Amino acid sequence: MDRLQFIHHPACSLHDTGWGHPEHQGRLRAVAQAVSKALPELHDIIHPVDGAPIDPALALLVHTQRHVDHIRATVEQAQEADELGRLDVDTVVSARSWEAALAGAGCAVDAVTAVLTGQTRTAFAAIRPPGHHAESDRAMGFCLLNNVAIAAATARDRGLAERILVVDWDVHHGNGTQDIFYSEPDVYYLSMHQSPHYPGTGAASDLGEGAGLGTTRNLPMAPGLDPELYLEALLEAITEASQQFRPDLLMISAGFDAAREDPLGGFTLDAEHFSRLTSEAVRRTAASTGGRTVSVLEGGYNPPELGRNVVAHLKALAASTGSESTP
């Protein structure tokens, strides 16, 4: 069994938002450069894998047909006009963006499949565009398809997992993931995010509804705090969620815009904090997950810093396997 699969697809870099856009093509390039620079330390523990794009029908597990049609039509217009198309004020698409979206979601689906079928203990999907702002019927916040939601729903649809805990440490609230699973009792969504901040959702009073009451939890936090306070708050909530919910799988919406030098957020985390968050999140959920963890890239808009933090995250993911207790 692999310790860590690093899942990617070249089409993710074809989503061309323009270099003036924070979610630009250089982000994944910075991740690839940082990972290759760290290869002397990583090569024994990391197994690079090419993901496969999803069939668009799989997106319908969490999105409406109207949403899928709207993205495709906007991408087609961009292709014909040979210019960027716009899904909302800050969410743009280029001629190849639909390919990128299907490839990104596909890497997330392949990551959960690989972990839940025992090919690897942990997996990281190095993808763009990000996903956690995409609601069932709306693209926004640089996100087209909700990659984590599609992967979680696919795992449940295929009977590979019953209960999935999604921990989202992106500096922005993942309104899309919360919205999609708000009344779903078998996917627990836990987010720590800057507040007040884009997109304005994620109040501590949002707890889920109906059968899903109690499986949504938000930790809105002020910017500029001592990094230990962010770690303490999130790790305590992970312990509580894990004990209450007993997930089969931990998924991380890994947003590295919670980092100290990120231009789009005011959190203060460095590589050592992402490393500890990662190891502790895996350890604190391992009694029921057996260490099975899938991490999916969300934000992170300072490319060199993003690269450093992803490498720290990967090392911690790989190191956390094997030391945890199995259920």
Ligand SMILES: [Zn+2]
């Ligand atoms: Zn973000």
